[in-house]
Amino acid sequence: MRSPNGTTAQEFIFFAFPHSWGESVICFVPLLFIYAFIVVGNLVIITVVQLNTHLHTPMYFFISALSFLEIWYTTATIPVMLSSLLSERRSISLNGCLLQMYFFHSTGISEVCLLTAMAFDRYLAICNPLRYPTIMTPKLCTQLTLSCCICGFITPLPEIAWISTLPFCRSNRLEHIFCDFLPVLRLACTDTQAIVMIQVVDIIHAVEIITAVMLIFMSYIGIVAVILRIRSAEGRRKAFSTCVSHLTVFLLFFGNVALMYLRFSATYSLFWDTAIALDENMASKNQTTVTEFVFTGFPHLQEGGLLFFILLILIYLFIIIGNSMVYFAIRLDSRLHTPMYFFISVLSFLEIWYTTTTIPKMLSNLVSKQKTISLAGCLLQMYFFHALGITEVCLLTTMAMDRYLAICNPLRYPTIMTPQVYTQLTLGCCFCGFFTPLPEIAWISTLPFCGPNQIQNIFCDFDPILNLACMDTSTIVLIQVVDIVHAVEIITAVMLVALAYVRIIAVVLSIRSADGRRKAFSTCASHLAIFLIFFGSVALMYLRFSAKYSFFWDTAISLMFAVLSPFFNPIIYSLRNKEIKEAIKKHMCQSAIFTHHIK
Known part of the structure; x- marks a missing residue:
């Protein structure tokens, strides 16, 4: 809707506030009280901390700095909201909007930076109590706080500078209660550029949030590990009580931030968009937004679908039962409570859920006439499939490091690979896996899908979905970015594993006896086999770049990628590993029939 004279809008009108006077007053009064409570409450905390010398410690210094920031954080938006609720013309100038x-x-x-610094402070206080006073000096506390402020006040400058150069000649109605990046970007007159940059803004916010959460999460892993080693319950309670307030504020703040910037579906009403400051759907008003996709890679029942269904359900049952047997055999047998078998049990657990994200939906599509999946369901399937897959990549890399330490540093191995360390490594793998795909999923969730809705695949994956987006052809280059991201992940993991095995082979070859070499390498054979199967299928799936296969081979590769590694995992670890076979016999196969099959 370009204005008749083509001029750029100099002000925006907030359209999310109630229109009637009575409703505005009802909103105004509680908002005014909330704002007064925020300002007075945080000022009281700052005054008490500054006046009481007993509170002149790093923890309370950060708390007073946080209270100071909270006052200005709310002052940036609430006064304008209060003014808009009482005025007839709820407008804000372009410059005022940029400043807000x-x-x-x-x-x-x-x-965000300060909460991360506070987590670091709690980590040092609990995990290094003797060195804490010498590390966390007043000078360092001041430097950390100033760094947080510098980071905070510099980071948004490029985005604000870019937005200030955009022409705004559409409707100036701002579907929001304050100025924010995405609602303002939608009013720009540059459709293609705005669409691409909206994705960039989404990714920037996601990276900021995820980086901070990862650092805080890792700090609390160390804190919890130390607290659990404290023998007395009173000691554990006192240690953890110093973190409760920070953890509560962290969860409240990042919970709101996640609702604001890590939203996966744009289907909320204007009421909920206003309540939690969410973005609107990017589909324009004259387009029909796709709400579900149709899989075209499945045959109908009369065309062999039933045969594929029976074969696939047998494979799925074997994967579930086989990996469950490996998992429970390791859990139940105390002789297998070692780092290597711990990682194997975790891998089996992941394989079960990795296949469960795709195969049940495949089975449903093989026997149903409507081979569809909702947009939200497709996003969730992509997220969990890639999250579990990346977790497996990290875990297989960690298992290679474990074998490297066991063979190349056998004397130090028990002191390095402690239960605490391999638990932290596993949690780190899961954390990396479940956070890495978030920016891509968040970006895809904002794309407009206006048809066609046919997915040329047997499950939801990045490239087939991206090809259905209603975007200008110049922006399809972003598909290549997704390819490069996957390639970097795969190549980095392969290089680390390859370097570990180069060193392992060098050490094994230096062993004089053939029996010693055989025993040393036998501990790596199963891991190496699973690694080659998994990364082989991953390479076929994601490292083909511009190579084009027929529809049959695309479907075959996708199916192999989803089931090959989970299928062979229990076979390799039950056939090649004597300890696991014995554990399965002892705990899982008491009857003569099952014992006969294991033999």
Whole structure:
């Protein structure tokens, strides 16, 4: 809707506030009280901390800094909201809008950095209590706080500078209660550029949030590990009580941030968009937004679908039962409570859920006439499939490091690979796996899908979905970015595993006796086989770049990628591993029939 004279809008009108006077007053009064409570409450905390010398410690210094930021964080938006609720013309100038966005995001990012610094402070206080006073000096506390503020006030500058150059000649109705990046970007007159940059803004926010959460999460892993080693319950309670307040504020703040910037579906009403400041759907008003996709890679029942169904359900049952047997055999047999078998049990657990994200839906599509999946269901399937897959990549790399330490440093291995360390490594793998795909999923969730809705695959994956987006052809280059991201992940893991095995082979070959070499390498054979199967299928799936296969081979590769590694995992570890076979016999196969099959 370009204005008749083509001029750029100099002000925006907030359209999310209630229109009637009575409703505005009802909203105004509680909002005013909330704002007064925020300002007075945080000022009281700052005054008490500054006046009481007993509270002149790093923890309370950070708390007072957080209270100071909270005052300005709310002041960036609430006064304008209060003014808009009482005025007939609920407008804000373009410059005022840019300033509001800048101070809202700069104070918000400063809070993110400060909460991360506070987690680091709690980590040092609990995990290094003797060195804490010498490390966390007043000078360092001040430097950390100033760094948080500098980071916060510099980070949004490029985005604000870019938005200030955009022409705004559409409708100036802002579907929001304050100025924020995405609602303002939708009013720009540059459709293609705005669409691409909206994705960039989404990814930037996601990276900021995920990086901070990862650092805080890793700090609390160390904190929890130390607290659990404290023998007395009173000691554990006192240690953890110093973290409860920070953890509560962290969860509240990042919970709201996640609702704001890591939203996967744009289907909320204007009421909920206003309540939690969410983005709207990017589909334009004259387009029909796709709400479900149709899989075209499945044959009908009369065309062999039943045969594929029977074969696939047998494979799925074998994967579930086989990996469950390996998992429970290791869990139940105390002789197998070692780092190597711990990682194998985790791998088996992941394989079960890895296949469960895709195969049940495949089975359903093989026997149903409507071979469809909703947009939200497709996003969830992509997320969990890739999250579990990346977790397996990290775990297989960790298992290679474990074998490297066991063979190349056998004397130090028990002191290095402790239960605490391999638990932390496993949690780190899961954390990496479940956070890595978030930016891609968040970006895809904002794309407009207006037809066609036929997925040329047997499950939802990035490339087939991206090809259905209603985007200008110049932006399809972003599909190549997704390919490169996957390639970097795969190649990095392969290089680390290859380097570990180069060193392992060198050490094994230096062993004089043939029996010693055989025993040393036998501990790696199963891992190496699973690694080659998994990464072989991954390479076929994601490292073909511009190579084009027929529809049959695309489907075959996708199916192999989903089931090959989970299928062979229990076979390799039950046939090649004497300890696991004995554990299965002892705990899982008491009857003569099952014992006969294991033999």
